[in-house]
Amino acid sequence: MTEIAPSTAADARDRIERGALLIDVRSDAGREANGAIEGATVVAKADVAAFAETLDKDREVVIFCGTTAGSGPVADYLDEHGFRAVSHVDGGFEALRDATGS
Numbered sequence: 585m586t587e588i589a590p591s592t593a594a595d596a597r598d599r600i601e602r603g604a605l606l607i608d609v610r611s612d613a614g615r616e617a618n619g620a621i622e623g624a625t626v627v628a629k630a631d632v633a634a635f636a637e638t639l640d641k642d643r644e645v646v647i648f649c650g651t652t653a654g655s656g657p658v659a660d661y662l663d664e665h666g667f668r669a670v671s672h673v674d675g676g677f678e679a680l681r682d683a684t685g686s
Contacts, residue, residue, distance in 0.1 A: 587656065587660055588656065588659040588660055588663050588670055588671065588672060590652045590655070590656065590671070590672050590673060590674035590675075591646075591671040591672070591673060591674060592673075592674055592675075592679075592683075593673055593674065593675055593679035593680045593682065593683035593684075594683050595671070596646045596648070596671060596673045596680055596683065597680070597683040597684050599644055599646050599671065600623070600646055600684070602644070603644070604643075604644035604645060604646045604669075604671075605625060605639070605643055605644065605645050605646070606621065606623055606624045606625065606646050606648070607624065607625050607626075607627050607645060607646070607647045607648070607658070608620065608621060608624040608625065608626045608627070608648060608649075608677075609627055609628070609629050609632065609647060609648070609649045609654060609655060609658050610648075610649050610650050610654065610677060614649075614650050614677070618650075618677060618678075619681070619686075620686070621648070621677070621680055621681060621684060621686045622684075622686045624648075629654070629657075629658060632658050632661060632662075633661070636661075636662060636665060636667070639667075641665075641666045641667045641668060642668055642669070643667075643669070644669035644670075644671075645662060645667060645669065645670050645671070646671050646672070646673065647659050647662075647670070647671070647672040647673070648672060648673040648676055648677055648680050649672075649676055649677070650676045650677055651676045652672060652673070652674060652675075652676065654676070655672035655673060655676065656672055658672065659671065659672040
């Protein structure tokens with residue numbers, strides 16, 4: 585099994601600006617406590633498999649959670665299921681928020 589290495593928040597920001605789908609897999613409590621990133625699609629980790637079935641596997645995807653421990657397994661899952669351009673954010677929500685100014 586290959587693990588997807590996390591990307592920097594600046595790299596993630598650039599991918600998002602080029603049209604990557606941004607997926608927030610944090611818990612509802614995490615979003616309520618810390619806020620959201622504008623334009624992110626919220627997907628519960630338990631629903632990732634079903635959500636993935638609706639996506640184009642060629643579309644670039646950036647995933648974030650509170651930490652890479654949450655986003656990494658989701659990125660690995662998508663990679664294992666044929667997605668060609670998957671990344672997740674080193675530093676999680678806080679790093680991405682700082683990089684995007686959201």
